[in-house]
Amino acid sequence: MHIDTIAVQALRGHEHGAVVPPIHLASTFELDPATADGTFSYQRGGNPTRSDLEAVLAQLEDAQHAFAYATGMAATAAVFGLVETGSEVILSASVYGGTFRLVDKVFPGRGLTGRFVEQLDTLTDEDFTEDTAMVFVETPANPTLRVTDLRRIIELAHAHGALVVVDNTFMTPVLQRPLDLGADIVVQSATKYLAGHSDLLAGTATTNDDALGAALALSQKTLGGVLSPFDSYRLIQDIKTLPLRIERQQANAIAIAVHLREHEAVANVLTPGWHGEAEAVIHASQASGPGAVVSFELAPDVDRVAFLRALRIPAFAVSLGGVESLICHPATMTHEAMTPQARLDAGISDELLRLSVGIEDIGDLLADLDQALAAAR
Numbered sequence: 137m138h139i140d141t142i143a144v145q146a147l148r149g150h151e152h153g154a155v156v157p158p159i160h161l162a163s164t165f166e167l168d169p170a171t172a173d174g175t176f177s178y179q180r181g182g183n184p185t186r187s188d189l190e191a192v193l194a195q196l197e198d199a200q201h202a203f204a205y206a207t208g209m210a211a212t213a214a215v216f217g218l219v220e221t222g223s224e225v226i227l228s229a230s231v232y233g234g235t236f237r238l239v240d241k242v243f244p245g246r247g248l249t250g251r252f253v254e255q256l257d258t259l260t261d262e263d264f265t266e267d268t269a270m271v272f273v274e275t276p277a278n279p280t281l282r283v284t285d286l287r288r289i290i291e292l293a294h295a296h297g298a299l300v301v302v303d304n305t306f307m308t309p310v311l312q313r314p315l316d317l318g319a320d321i322v323v324q325s326a327t328k329y330l331a332g333h334s335d336l337l338a339g340t341a342t343t344n345d346d347a348l349g350a351a352l353a354l355s356q357k358t359l360g361g362v363l364s365p366f367d368s369y370r371l372i373q374d375i376k377t378l379p380l381r382i383e384r385q386q387a388n389a390i391a392i393a394v395h396l397r398e399h400e401a402v403a404n405v406l407t408p409g410w411h412g413e414a415e416a417v418i419h420a421s422q423a424s425g426p427g428a429v430v431s432f433e434l435a436p437d438v439d440r441v442a443f444l445r446a447l448r449i450p451a452f453a454v455s456l457g458g459v460e461s462l463i464c465h466p467a468t469m470t471h472e473a474m475t476p477q478a479r480l481d482a483g484i485s486d487e488l489l490r491l492s493v494g495i496e497d498i499g500d501l502l503a504d505l506d507q508a509l510a511a512a513r
């Protein structure tokens with residue numbers, strides 16, 4: 137089935153012919169006294185509503201195992217929890233600031249090393265040691281939209297026995313399916329496109345590997361950062377419109393990128409492939425569209441604060457992926473946990489703005505950007 141159909145039809149056959157799943161709130165479940173067993177026993181270990189959501193996630197990603205967490209960071213932390221003390225994780229320098237903070241502040245206490253490299257596509261055999269346990273990839277990266285060749289990094293890492301984890305938040309399974317390309321685990325901040333309405337925090341992890349699936353199930357149940365039944369239900373409902381929302385948001389983003397590239401008040405526009413033909417070709421080979429985040433730098437004669445104050449539609453706020461457009465300044469917001477040098481290495485300039493394009497009317501969005509750019513010159 138096509139993903140548009142899966143998003144809506146993944147769960148069928150509810151009691152009473154209900155067309156939406158029920159919400160099961162029970163924290164505990166009656167067990168068979170003979171075996172002390174049952175399909176569910178205690179909500180942290182699993183419950184019918186979270187299971188329903190995890191079944192939808194698995195179908196969307198073509199995955200054997202899916203897990204829903206309270207936040208995207210809980211999913212990322214669970215995945216890093218699979219790495220043994222003494223190991224090294226290689227990451228692209230441009231990653232979500234919270235992931236950077238986890239590596240920077242939490243890894244040392246756990247005896248882990250995080251190595252950030254400017255561009256994962258430059259890695260060769262020599263970069264891997266016997267301690268390299270994992271490569272963590274964001275493609276396109278947040279907020280630089282730099283692209284990593286998934287097929288190449290998966291082949292290289294696997295040749296050295298390292299796992300490949302892809303943070304697919306910017307693409308979602310609608311646009312990119314890293315498990316199909318051989319990635320070991322995909323994580324997402326479901327807070328963003330999957331939920332899509334800026335009113336819910338959630339994270340996901342999916343895998344086709346039974347051993348990794350068992351390890352994630354154990355850590356989910358043991359560490360306990362699980363998604364609640366209410367939020368699991370809401371995410372099931374939100375996912376039904378994911379393909380539609382992505383289609384509209386992406387179309388708006390493409391029109392905005394074209395417009396800003398021609399605007400004399402804008403210096404640089406970053407979308408997947410902006411860095412050069414090679415990255416454009418790679419992105420086209422592994423994803424079916426650019427997504428709906430457009431990063432850009434204003435021309436030197438445009439006052440950034442005046443521009444942001446003049447905008448009427450995009451709210452100046454962190455996060456992305458919702459139906460409403462949001463704009464943020466990564467250097468002081470989403471990526472402030474990085475040192476100035478780390479931001480420089482990652483290509484995140486102090487001038488860079490990140491626009492998460494919503495589903496508003498494209499004429500209104502373009503007119504608003506134009507009037508704010510004019511007001512700020």
Ligand SMILES: Cc1ncc(COP(=O)(O)O)c(C=O)c1O
Binds near residue numbers: 209274305338
């Ligand atoms: C690419 C990416 N990964 C992970 C996260 C973390 O997700 P959450 O805020 O749901 O914990 C974010 C949040 O902005 C993100 O943009």
